[in-house]
Amino acid sequence: MDYFVNKKGYYGKFGGAYIPEMLYPNVKELEENYLKIMESEAFKNEFASLLKNYVGRPSPLYYSERLSGKYGVKLYLKREDLNHTGSHKINNTIGQILMARFLGKKRIIAETGAGQHGVATATVCAREGVECVVFMGATDVARQKPNVEKMEMLGATVIPVESGNKTLKDATNDAIRHWISHPDETHYIIGSVVGPHPYPDMVARFQSVISKEMRSQLNKQTGSPLPDKIIACVGGGSNAAGAFYHYLNENKVELIAVEADGLGLETGHTAATTAAGTPGIIHGSMTLLMQTGDGQIIEPYSISAGLDYPGIGPLHAHLFDVNRAGFYRATDQEALDAAFELTRLEGIIPALESAHALAALPKIKFGKGEVVVVNISGRGDKDMEAYRKHLLAEKRMKFKKERFKYLFWKFIK
Amino acid sequence: MNRITELFNKKKRNVLSFYFTAGHPEPDSTLSILKSLEKNGADMVEIGMPFSDPLADGPVIQQSSQIALKNGMTIKKLLAALESVREEVTIPLLCMGYFNTVLQFGMENFCKTISQIGIDGVILPDLPLEVYSEKYQAIFERYGIIPVFLITPGTSDERIRQTEKYSKGFIYMVSSASVTGAKKGFGNEQLAYFKRIKEMNLSVPVMAGFGISDKFTFNQVSDYAAGGIIGSAFVSHLQKEGASENSIGEFIKRIVK
Ligand SMILES: Cc1ncc(COP(=O)(O)O)c(C=O)c1O
Numbered sequence: 001m002d003y004f005v006n007k008k009g010y011y012g013k014f015g016g017a018y019i020p021e022m023l024y025p026n027v028k029e030l031e032e033n034y035l036k037i038m039e040s041e042a043f044k045n046e047f048a049s050l051l052k053n054y055v056g057r058p059s060p061l062y063y064s065e066r067l068s069g070k071y072g073v074k075l076y077l078k079r080e081d082l083n084h085t086g087s088h089k090i091n092n093t094i095g096q097i098l099m100a101r102f103l104g105k106k107r108i109i110a111e112t113g114a115g116q117h118g119v120a121t122a123t124v125c126a127r128e129g130v131e132c133v134v135f136m137g138a139t140d141v142a143r144q145k146p147n148v149e150k151m152e153m154l155g156a157t158v159i160p161v162e163s164g165n166k167t168l169k170d171a172t173n174d175a176i177r178h179w180i181s182h183p184d185e186t187h188y189i190i191g192s193v194v195g196p197h198p199y200p201d202m203v204a205r206f207q208s209v210i211s212k213e214m215r216s217q218l219n220k221q222t223g224s225p226l227p228d229k230i231i232a233c234v235g236g237g238s239n240a241a242g243a244f245y246h247y248l249n250e251n252k253v254e255l256i257a258v259e260a261d262g263l264g265l266e267t268g269h270t271a272a273t274t275a276a277g278t279p280g281i282i283h284g285s286m287t288l289l290m291q292t293g294d295g296q297i298i299e300p301y302s303i304s305a306g307l308d309y310p311g312i313g314p315l316h317a318h319l320f321d322v323n324r325a326g327f328y329r330a331t332d333q334e335a336l337d338a339a340f341e342l343t344r345l346e347g348i349i350p351a352l353e354s355a356h357a358l359a360a361l362p363k364i365k366f367g368k369g370e371v372v373v374v375n376i377s378g379r380g381d382k383d384m385e386a387y388r389k390h391l392l393a394e395k396r397m398k399f400k401k402e403r404f405k406y407l408f409w410k411f412i413k
Numbered sequence: 414m415n416r417i418t419e420l421f422n423k424k425k426r427n428v429l430s431f432y433f434t435a436g437h438p439e440p441d442s443t444l445s446i447l448k449s450l451e452k453n454g455a456d457m458v459e460i461g462m463p464f465s466d467p468l469a470d471g472p473v474i475q476q477s478s479q480i481a482l483k484n485g486m487t488i489k490k491l492l493a494a495l496e497s498v499r500e501e502v503t504i505p506l507l508c509m510g511y512f513n514t515v516l517q518f519g520m521e522n523f524c525k526t527i528s529q530i531g532i533d534g535v536i537l538p539d540l541p542l543e544v545y546s547e548k549y550q551a552i553f554e555r556y557g558i559i560p561v562f563l564i565t566p567g568t569s570d571e572r573i574r575q576t577e578k579y580s581k582g583f584i585y586m587v588s589s590a591s592v593t594g595a596k597k598g599f600g601n602e603q604l605a606y607f608k609r610i611k612e613m614n615l616s617v618p619v620m621a622g623f624g625i626s627d628k629f630t631f632n633q634v635s636d637y638a639a640g641g642i643i644g645s646a647f648v649s650h651l652q653k654e655g656a657s658e659n660s661i662g663e664f665i666k667r668i669v670k
Contacts, residue, residue: 016544017541018512018539018540018541018544019539019541020468020469020538020539020563021538021562021563021564021565021568021587022469022563022565022567022587022590022592024541024565024567024568024572025567025568025569026567163472163475164465164466169466173466173468176468177468177469177470177471177592180468180469180590180591180592181590181591181592182590183567183590184590280513280516280517281511281512281513281516281539282466282513283468284468284539291513291517293517294487294488294489294514294517294518295464295513295514295515295516295517295518296464296465296482296514297465297466297513
């Protein structure tokens with residue numbers, strides 16, 4: 001079984017490039033050149049050097065003693081949260097800004113959900129000295145304020161998107177529409193392993209540095225490059241693709257993808273695409289997506305803006321289809337609890353997205369002493385608003401308990 | 414013979430076509446809009462099948478699609494509403510929309526049903542030529558449905574020739590690098606592109622679309638192409654002035670007068 005993209009741009013029955021003709025020249029140009037460029041010495045050297053000196057790679061593989069104790073395994077955290085700009089997203093934007101330069105493009109557009117990809121794009125554009133326009137759903141602009149401010153400080157123009165549900169899907173629509181209207185000189189830096197071929201493959205390759213490092217780090221720390229299980233959250237699926245990439249053909253390594261379940265599958269307010277979705281086309285790719293029987297795309301829901309997407313990348317649809325990866329779900333509440341657990345056990349505040357990966361831990365059956373890697377895709381600075389609310393709720397609960405105790409003892413006396 | 418082919422055999426210039434979104438402005442306005450268009454001189458009509466995420470459309474058609482979906486429009490309902498359209502409308506009709514909705518309906522089922530109704534062609538901008546030829550050409554041909562493909566200012570001559578090979582009724586020449594939406598006029602760059610296409614002497618007629626909004630822009634494209642397709646401007650008009658026969662007549666008069 002081969003899990004990588006074929007010559008025509010498909011992973012099994014998923015993938016392809018279902019794009020209007022207006023996008024064909026740009027997508028074709030990218031398809032014809034991306035591998036050549038990525039494999040050139042000039043590109044490879046500059047990419048490696050920037051990942052090391054600018055992003056701060058390799059990101060540590062940290063042995064979490066206390067989580068290990070709790071779950072009876074050897075649990076490692078892959079610390080993508082320690083990257084420059086706070087998430088794995090920069091691995092991709094560094095790669096794509098170089099790609100844009102090698103293609104001779106002078107202007108960058110991007111979509112963003114949580115704002116992490118927007119910040120990572122604005123960052124590399126500032127460094128490269130090129131114009132950057134970021135499309136962001138108006139709902140997300142409101143719930144991820146600090147990232148909007150960062151993008152603006154970095155010199156990017158943030159365009160709030162008012163169409164649809166005003167979240168990631170709509171931001172992606174408008175970024176694509178803008179690309180249709182500005183085909184010359186503009187490169188679209190897509191933020192995940194989604195979109196028309198060759199984007200899913202290109203982004204997966206840029207993110208694959210995560211599993212490349214994991215292999216050598218595990219080898220040093222455990223004596224084998226192979227863990228038993230790798231766990232990552234999936235919005236579009238780029239951090240998971242990166243964490244799985246160099247293990248795809250290692251069939252004894254169990255790959256676990258965790259999707260955002262919002263308020264729970266049965267409520268309909270979910271973003272768990274493999275559970276709630278069917279095959280169809282979104283943003284130029286044949287994949288699994290949440291849609292009505294009539295083929296209208298359904299608005300997803302998750303507390304995490306980065307996972308609030310009605311599709312998944314075609315690679316993941318394929319891994320699901322052929323059972324190469326296990327798919328779990330975590331609700332808003334489970335993710336919040338997991339974020340607090342990691343914070344209090346290890347002093348690491350994870351992004352809400354990454355917290356979904358952690359939230360799968362209690363749901364998975366582990367063999368004793370198994371080696372498990374959880375990909376911590378980002379840090380939680382941008383999520384403090386959601387965490388503050390959780391903290392308040394926690395305080396209120398504590399107060400109620402104390403008061404109950406007090407009244408109880410008073411009554412007894 | 415397919416009505417589209419017949420039309421272009423008879424009429425080589427100033428072919429006037431319209432696009433509107435089914436289910437907009439009213440849930441059940443489709444049939445009466447078609448009748449009014451024919452009565453007032455339209456040569457051909459593209460019936461839009463609304464989609465939640467119309468990637469190639471500007472704000473006007475995005476909004477009409479949202480309204481149509483709110484009005485409950487689906488392919489099933491549209492085809493039911495069109496069941497006896499051929500008793501009242503004789504001009505060529507096409508269905509236009511995004512591939513996903515047709516994919517969910519089933520391509521074979523779709524082509525079969527529309528051919529029974531008497532729809533002549535289909536335009537699915539995000540169904541690429543390659544996928545069409547590999548997977549769907551046989552179905553289209555079995556039911557005598559004409560596929561219409563888009564070319565744009567960025568399409569290479571080589572690809573235009575390839576598109577020509579698969580085209581039967583007409584080729585849809587997208588006027589400029591943009592999503593749908595009304596324009597005030599076409600500049601030198603666009604006119605040079607129209608001229609380039611005209612000089613390619615394609616074996617199928619070319620219809621210009623995107624940005625054609627009035628008499629002036631229609632005449633501009635008609636100098637180079639067989640005619641033009643008016644979409645957003647017509648949809649805005651329906652939104653503002655309603656879909657009565659009078660309102661539609663007024664709109665067309667302003668273009669052909
Ligand atoms: C920290 C973090 N993790 C995960 C994601 C989800 O994206 P993907 O599934 O492509 O990794 C995001 C997206 O914004 C993110 O910011």
